[in-house]
Amino acid sequence: MPSLSSATDAFLASRAADGDQLAFGVLVRRHAPFLVAFATRLTGSRADADDCVQEALITAWRRLPDLTDPEKVRSWLTTIVSRKATDRMRSRRISEQIDEQMVSAKDDPERAVVASSQMDALKKVLGDLPEELRVVWVLREIGGHSYDEIAVEVGETAATVRGRLARARKTVLERMQEWR
Numbered sequence: 708m709p710s711l712s713s714a715t716d717a718f719l720a721s722r723a724a725d726g727d728q729l730a731f732g733v734l735v736r737r738h739a740p741f742l743v744a745f746a747t748r749l750t751g752s753r754a755d756a757d758d759c760v761q762e763a764l765i766t767a768w769r770r771l772p773d774l775t776d777p778e779k780v781r782s783w784l785t786t787i788v789s790r791k792a793t794d795r796m797r798s799r800r801i802s803e804q805i806d807e808q809m810v811s812a813k814d815d816p817e818r819a820v821v822a823s824s825q826m827d828a829l830k831k832v833l834g835d836l837p838e839e840l841r842v843v844w845v846l847r848e849i850g851g852h853s854y855d856e857i858a859v860e861v862g863e864t865a866a867t868v869r870g871r872l873a874r875a876r877k878t879v880l881e882r883m884q885e886w887r
Contacts, residue, residue: 720777723768731771735764738781742788748849749792749842751834759791766791789846789860796838825883832882836875843868844875 711719711733719737722730739760746756746763766787774783833841842861846852854865854872861868 715778716780717777720771720774720780724771724774724777731768734780734784738784739764741781742784745785745850746788746792749789749845750795755795756792759788759795763787763791785850786852786856786860789850789852793842793860796842828883829879832879835882836878840871840875840878843871844879847872 711722711730714722714730714733716734716737719730719734723734742760742763743753743756746759747753750756750759763784767784770787774780776783833844836844839861843857846857846860847854852860854868857868857872858865863871
């Protein structure tokens with residue numbers, strides 16, 4: 708029998724829904740790095756991101772039997788994380804900016820400086836956006852959520868989400884060009 712580490716997400720999710728802790732552990736190891744990076748971008752804080760992911764994984768473990776499409780477990784986990792992050796952001800005002808650097812020390816020094824400068828500018832721009840614009844921008848541009856998914860997440864209509872996203876994109880583009 709092949710090891711669980713080579714099993715599909717759908718198989719692991721089905722096993723975990725039946726109470727298999729080892730299968731759930733493989734899912735966690737497989738998807739946690741992405742979920743933490745995603746939550747970090749949403750919350751602007753690695754510590755908050757870790758808390759959101761931990762809370763989301765506890766929720767996921769409890770709700771796995773309710774998962775209707777095991778093949779979409781990553782998307783399902785991402786949705787839970789985004790809800791936890793949104794709850795956390797609503798409970799406090801975000802004063803930090805996104806603190807995770809996208810540039811590794813191994814990159815070409817010139818490219819690293821340019822990318823670091825661009826990342827700093829993006830952090831500043833996103834940090835200055837009103838929360839309702841920042842949330843929809845991050846959910847769409849970083850998380851890849853659909854307009855309908857975002858609408859459910861923020862409790863608004865898809866049309867409102869489209870409007871907010873358009874304003875957020877315009878603001879981000881304008882302010883990023885100021886940094887050039």
